[in-house]
Amino acid sequence: MGLSFSSFWSVWSILVSPSKFVASSPTAEYFNIITSNPSFNLVQPSPKLIILDLNGTLVFRRKTRKVTKRPFLDEFINYLFNDDNFFVMIWTTARPENTEIMVDLIFGDQKEKLIAIWNRKKFDLTNREYERNTKPIKNLDMIWNDLNSQIASGKLFKNNLKISFDLVFDLKNTILIDDSKYKTKLQPFNAIHPCEFNRERVRNGEDSELKRIIEYLEVVKYQSNVAAYMKDNPFS
Numbered sequence: 277m278g279l280s281f282s283s284f285w286s287v288w289s290i291l292v293s294p295s296k297f298v299a300s301s302p303t304a305e306y307f308n309i310i311t312s313n314p315s316f317n318l319v320q321p322s323p324k325l326i327i328l329d330l331n332g333t334l335v336f337r338r339k340t341r342k343v344t345k346r347p348f349l350d351e352f353i354n355y356l357f358n359d360d361n362f363f364v365m366i367w368t369t370a371r372p373e374n375t376e377i378m379v380d381l382i383f384g385d386q387k388e389k390l391i392a393i394w395n396r397k398k399f400d401l402t403n404r405e406y407e408r409n410t411k412p413i414k415n416l417d418m419i420w421n422d423l424n425s426q427i428a429s430g431k432l433f434k435n436n437l438k439i440s441f442d443l444v445f446d447l448k449n450t451i452l453i454d455d456s457k458y459k460t461k462l463q464p465f466n467a468i469h470p471c472e473f474n475r476e477r478v479r480n481g482e483d484s485e486l487k488r489i490i491e492y493l494e495v496v497k498y499q500s501n502v503a504a505y506m507k508d509n510p511f512s
């Protein structure tokens with residue numbers, strides 16, 4: 277006795293319900309905007325949104341919750357905060373309580389300079405996915421929608437100053453720094469991938485990824501379209 281077509285269809289719809297469908301590759305529009313806007317060198321740097329991952333990128337966090345800072349972390353943070361063109365935020369898949377521990381250790385008093393801190397609660401996860409170690413994708417559309425509407429309504433601040441209404445964050449000015457390629461696959465050319473800062477790297481102590489990212493950002497900050505530039509000149 278087999279399933280009728282209609283019962284097959286209802287089981288199928290539950291399994292593949294549209295609300296749970298998650299895109300896994302860049303949209304045609306993403307490619308179009310990149311190819312139709314080649315990057316050129318600006319005389320002065322333009323505003324850039326820098327989105328930082330925490331674990332594996334800036335620190336290594338053990339299961340015991342002990343957190344080790346990556347070499348050159350303080351230089352890196354100071355570099356980002358000392359440039360008025362950088363708008364820095366955190367986007368981590370860690371839970372709020374662990375995010376707070378890492379952010380306090382990394383930024384200390386300077387954490388007020390971050391324009392936003394997004395943690396695991398900011399992903400569209402079911403309770404079950406939240407509790408398990410589900411690895412969500414970081415879709416930059418979520419960030420752009422949220423920040424741009426905050427800017428438009430005068431609610432987004434940097435160093436206690438309202439961010440100007442004419443600033444719009446998009447693929448041309450956004451750089452996500454994350455050791456995971458999987459998490460950035462919807463907007464792959466907006467990402468810088470340092471190698472994962474892990475137990476082995478902590479042990480051998482030789483790691484200069486953050487220093488290399490500073491050098492790379494010194495070039496990227498002068499680009500009119502960072503995704504177009506990074507597509508042809510990826511960080512490696």
Ligand SMILES: [Mg+2]
Pocket residue numbers: 329330331332333454455456
């Ligand atoms: Mg990571």
